[in-house]
Amino acid sequence: MLVIGIAAVPPRLEARLRLRDAAREAAAHWLKLDIETISVESTPGAPPRLLLAGRAASLSFSHDEGLSLAAIGLHGAVGIDVMRVQYIGDWFHLARDYLGPQVAEALAACTDAQRPLALAQAWTAREAALKCIGRQLAEWDARPIDCHLQPLSLPAPYVATLAS
Structure with missing residues (x-):
């Protein structure tokens, strides 16, 4: 699995294009492939895929003001x-x-100073897990999500989670 980050430059569309290019470049370097054999395939409503010289890899993107991240999974889904x-x-x-109600209750138990970080951690975990299983963000339901969550170490003020 490979995680790529770039400092996002407004506008958001430009940051998205730069991140797609960075994912292709990183995959080419990582797998020792010609970059021309690597492309990003995306269809509205479906997770993007990285096409690598005839085979597909899981791909996930995330953007927030000032930072964009991508994850590539060669052996399974990622978010x-x-x-x-x-x-x-x-x-x-x-x-x-x-x-969900359990997270809301846990956040209510936090101090006002702790809550922004705890909320960001819970949000990124949920969103990454949903991306990993190919579901879009929607209101809470209790369906289990079977994936491994890994918090990423980023400089403040960012929080990120990788799901596989």
């Missing part, structure tokens, strides 16, 4: 999500509606 740690006023309703 990645990045978020800036920030205060969100309506955190309880957001957590209850999208992360």
Whole structure:
């Protein structure tokens, strides 16, 4: 598995294009392939795929203001999500509606100073897991998601999670 990051440059469309190019370049270097044999395939509503000289690899992208990340999985699905740690006023309703009642209760037990980081960690974990299984973000449901979650070490104010 390979994780690639770039400092995002506005506008967002440019950052997306740069990240796709960076994923292709990294895969070419990593696998010792000609970059011309590598392409990104994306269809609205479906996870993107990296096409590597005739075979497909899992690909996941995430963007937040100032940073973009990509994950490539050669041996299975991957999902990645990045978020800036920030205060969100309506955190309880957001957590209850999208992360579930247990997470909302855990966040309610946090101090005001701890909550922004804990919310960002929970959000990126949920979003990365959903991307890994090919589901889009939707309101909470209790269906189990079977994937391994790995927090990534990033400089403040960013939090990210990789799912595989």
